[in-house]
Amino acid sequence: MVSVSDVPGAQGLNKGQLRELYYKMFLARSVGERERMLNRMGKGPFAVTGEGHEAAQVGTAYAMTPGKDWALTYYRDIGVALTLGMTPQDLLLAHLARAESIESGGRNMPSHFSSVDLRIVSGSAPVATQVPHAVGIALASKMRGLDEVAVAYFGDGAASVGVVHESMNLAGVHKLAVIFVCENNQYAISVPASKQAAITDLSIRAQGYGFPGVTVDGNDVLTVYSAAKEAVKRARAGDGPTFIEAKTYRLVPHTSDDDDRRYRSREEVEEWEKNGPLVRFRTWLEGNGVASKGEIDEIEATATAEIDAATEYAEAAPTPDPATAMRHVFVEEE
């Protein structure tokens, strides 16, 4: 039998790791689906999920060291959160705004990921505001002599916001250990890529800030992982930032409040679905003898069982106590 690392394109990952990647991707897909289902059932008032972005998210996050490197996510990054170690239970508790949600205890919208232990920094809703935080975190790492990397995630729409450019410029000047990950799904709600920017590959902007930018097939998890691994290596070595543009596609409406039939055809969505990141990686795993069909089914069954248990737990978990609504405006000093 060929050892997997000999399989072209495995990026040095072993069989267990490759299966883990698929597990995280499937988990991300299914948590998204579950949240949208709970929303339709009237249980959670809002859902924003990332079906279709799994390769971009899991592939980049898998190159990070959880708890050491920093993630500045945006609302679509279920796959990043899960890969770094948040659990379906964490996400579903947030979806249902339960008191014990580590994201926010019911204060923030769902999919505004946060975990102090995992260094997933709490995010907000105005797009792109998290990007300079990655730069500041990396600045502090440099000043403190630490080799941590900060990864800022944002969409193609957010890439137009001024502060993204301010942040790239500052990171470039100081050669900071920041990775800018643009999940280019070619839409900002209904606005297509062609109305968002006059260029096709957003990664060429990195040049203007003095560091490399790459555009990768964001639906191929191993390609994404390879780019991220290289970027992490550069950042840790003190060689500065990298911009990674992962071209991908959102297979679901923008949020539970969006009807994407208004602005894109079903044929277009179906076309992308056929070549979606899960289908492609599954085919690759089977074709390269990493996992059989039966083994993949088993991985999926395990993930589904985990999500079922998490759903049950989250639904039964207590809602926040109104008496706590005034707390944590300021740091409570003993």
Add this chain to the structure above:
Amino acid sequence: MAEKTMVEAIRDALSEEMRRDERVFVLGEDVGGGGVFRATDGLRDEFGEERCMDTPLAEAAIVGAAIGASINGLLPVAEIQFADFIHPAFDQIVSEAARLHYRSNGAWSCPITVRTPYGAGIHGGPYHSQSIEAFYAHVPGLKVICVASPYDAKGLLKSAIRDPNPVVFLEHKKAYRLFREEVPDDDYTIPIGAAETKREGLDMTLVTYGLMTRYSLEAAEEVQGDGGVSVEVIDLRTVSPWDKEHVLESVRKTGKALIVYEDNISGGFGAEVAATIAEDAFEFLDGPVTRIASPDVPLAPYSGILEEHILPNAEKIAAGIRKLAAF
């Protein structure tokens, strides 16, 4: 103890805090060379260019990077060159710094200080004169301080830097070199949120902050001399969270309240003070709660004649005192 200007007192506060705690660092435009008002003069020589960091000209990134650095264990003091240019960073201050702690249920915090020169009276025109405290005082999760004297500036800046919450620290630029006063050489702090009675009086409570404190004190002396009106002058020093009890206690004693602020009158911070007095001390009042502030025109027109016409000054305040006293 030596006599210092406010800008010297601020510089002392910064360098002492940087010496005391290596997590403290300064970032902003031109700060490396000492800054346009010289508030960071000498810091680069003593602490190096990393801890006194010149940034690109990009306010949202300055505050955003400060937030990030605070998340990763440092205590950044961001300088915005003029308060009039803080607006591009509004999103970072309001959406991020102010809300991070609350939205994460207390898990994350953001101990940054954003210093900036504000205020009019220096022929700065409409873009070097603005008062911005009301925008930020409106936002839960932020502390907002307005200083216009050397002693208060040093003690409050130290408190701001040590505070575990985001603090917007507004320095009245006309007060930077307007006068000197005794400032202790050693360490002291002034609590955030504590007003100070700068002058005791019996007939009227005058609530103010920033440079208007100085003009209000002048006016109070003047009316005491001519008409015998005894005015108690309270400097809020911190506008958020503000010292309500201190103000209410005085109003309960004097029965009259005059609020003086430099900002535009409508929706200015003094409106909040007036509303609180009306609500919580109504039965003690024997005159209308009154405000003296700038009229609602962009602050401030460049021409000295126009500017003087618009801004409150000792004379206008004295007239307001006399009118309220006669009620």
